[in-house]
Amino acid sequence: MPSVFIKTYGCQMNERDSEAVAAQFVARGYTLAQTEKAADVVLLNTCSVRDQAEQKAIGKMQNLVNTAKKRGNEQLFGFLGCMAQSRGQELVEKTGVDLVIGTQKFHRTADYIDDLTSGRRQTVVDVEEEAGSEATIRDHIDLSALNESSIVGPAPQKVTGFVSIMQGCNQYCTFCIVPYTRGQERSRSIEDIVAECRSLVAAGYKEITLLGQIVTSYGKREIGTKKGKSAFVQLLDAVHEIDGLQRIRFTSPHPKGYGDDLAEAYARLPKLCESAHIPLQSGSDRVLKLMHRGYTRERFLTIIQKLRSIKPNIGLTTDIIVGFPGETDEDFEQTLSIVREIEFDNAYLFKYSPRKDTPAASMEDQVPQELREERHARLLAEVNAIADRRYSNFQNQRVQILVEGPSRRNASRLQGRTRCNKIVVFEGADRHIGQLMDLKIERVGSFTLYGDPAIVNL
Numbered sequence: 001m002p003s004v005f006i007k008t009y010g011c012q013m014n015e016r017d018s019e020a021v022a023a024q025f026v027a028r029g030y031t032l033a034q035t036e037k038a039a040d041v042v043l044l045n046t047c048s049v050r051d052q053a054e055q056k057a058i059g060k061m062q063n064l065v066n067t068a069k070k071r072g073n074e075q076l077f078g079f080l081g082c083m084a085q086s087r088g089q090e091l092v093e094k095t096g097v098d099l100v101i102g103t104q105k106f107h108r109t110a111d112y113i114d115d116l117t118s119g120r121r122q123t124v125v126d127v128e129e130e131a132g133s134e135a136t137i138r139d140h141i142d143l144s145a146l147n148e149s150s151i152v153g154p155a156p157q158k159v160t161g162f163v164s165i166m167q168g169c170n171q172y173c174t175f176c177i178v179p180y181t182r183g184q185e186r187s188r189s190i191e192d193i194v195a196e197c198r199s200l201v202a203a204g205y206k207e208i209t210l211l212g213q214i215v216t217s218y219g220k221r222e223i224g225t226k227k228g229k230s231a232f233v234q235l236l237d238a239v240h241e242i243d244g245l246q247r248i249r250f251t252s253p254h255p256k257g258y259g260d261d262l263a264e265a266y267a268r269l270p271k272l273c274e275s276a277h278i279p280l281q282s283g284s285d286r287v288l289k290l291m292h293r294g295y296t297r298e299r300f301l302t303i304i305q306k307l308r309s310i311k312p313n314i315g316l317t318t319d320i321i322v323g324f325p326g327e328t329d330e331d332f333e334q335t336l337s338i339v340r341e342i343e344f345d346n347a348y349l350f351k352y353s354p355r356k357d358t359p360a361a362s363m364e365d366q367v368p369q370e371l372r373e374e375r376h377a378r379l380l381a382e383v384n385a386i387a388d389r390r391y392s393n394f395q396n397q398r399v400q401i402l403v404e405g406p407s408r409r410n411a412s413r414l415q416g417r418t419r420c421n422k423i424v425v426f427e428g429a430d431r432h433i434g435q436l437m438d439l440k441i442e443r444v445g446s447f448t449l450y451g452d453p454a455i456v457n458l
């Protein structure tokens with residue numbers, strides 16, 4: 001039986017796309033290989049958000065292709081996803097891959113591999129734009145084959161499931177390549193999404209994370225606001241009704257779409273976890289405008305105040321870009337000051353990376369690399385100091401976690417998450433996986449809490 005190995009770069013949506021592609025192969029009788037070396041087909045699902053991510057995937061592929069050549073292996077290699085979409089044919093020339101598939105063609109991956117294996121084609125590059133019909137979206141996220149096939153690869157962890165609710169983005173932030181690689185926004189129907197969530201819950205999943213580039217724009221065109229509730233909140237209401245589902249999360253919202261209806265959903269819907277990843281990008285109104293973000297510093301602060309007034313212990317994380325073109329010392333100080341004011345639990349910091357065909361790439365006043373590095377280091381120190389303080393508040397606290405499976409760092413321990421999205425590691429047994437448990441925090445590490453097994457309710 002041929003085998004496939006898929007490596008994923010970038011966001012959770014890419015993870016989800018890779019799972020769906022794996023499912024296509026499994027449905028055709030392929031096995032999932034544990035390593036690149038052992039696989040007949042090696043696919044890299046790529047990210048284009050920063051240049052670094054692209055270079056990493058290209059370097060990796062060059063190594064793989066060269067090694068296979070040297071050894072005389074007949075492996076097939078392919079790029080999927082955002083970089084495949086934006087670079088296309090160029091990748092064949094640069095790396096010698098057999099296959100390049102864009103973001104709207106994931107559903108054809110296994111067919112193309114069949115064509116290549118049977119010699120019907122020598123190479124395939126398919127990155128054509130396609131009006132994303134709902135059928136295409138549904139097609140490419142069909143997971144059923146994967147759910148039925150725990151015989152191949154490691155048994156999937158069946159505690160937390162991810163469900164794509166939409167594809168694409170219409171925001172056109174001036175730094176961002178995503179609207180060009182993922183296309184226009186298109187949303188699945190509420191019925192479809194609920195049906196997929198139900199089937200995950202029936203298969204034993206306890207928590208569902210709803211995924212989209214900007215989930216707060218979900219169904220704007222297709223569904224619209226009804227009785228003061230945005231389409232996204234209507235969706236949350238519908239998913240919340242599913243019996244047996246214990247927790248709901250979503251990522252990522254856009255501050256622009258964080259209306260009162262969504263803030264109030266945290267008060268109304270007990271399954272909705274008190275946690276939010278809300279990308280800030282900058283604390284300077286001037287830079288926010290240049291970025292085309294559609295909100296001000298003041299508006300962002302108002303959203304945070306509203307959320308904290310409803311759920312004081314809500315876990316809050318964000319993304320910030322430093323060194324956006326034209327960012328002055330004064331602008332950067334504004335970012336430092338809003339970070340100090342809000343006190344996020346964590347912030348993902350990015351040095352601005354010019355992306356092909358985006359407006360910011362050709363703006364004047366590109367910030368020198370050294371200054372980007374310096375600002376990144378200063379902000380990181382601030383973010384980490386705040387996070388350390390916030391995490392240390394959990395010492396000796398009792399928390400409830402949903403146990404997900406083995407700890408990433410030490411497989412002899414288990415890990416779970418609090419409702420506010422903090423990872424907790426503890427000594428437990430396999431039977432705890434999928435359970436909600438109360439633990440006492442005995443030690444606080446870097447972005448990790450350690451639970452006391454003595455008071456685990458066994």
Ligand code: 5AD
Nearest residue numbers: 049175176279319320350351352353
């Ligand atoms: N340069 C640096 N960071 C970027 N991001 C998106 N585009 C760029 C870019 N050109 C960051 C944003 C976004 C996160 C996923 O990646 O902060 O929220």
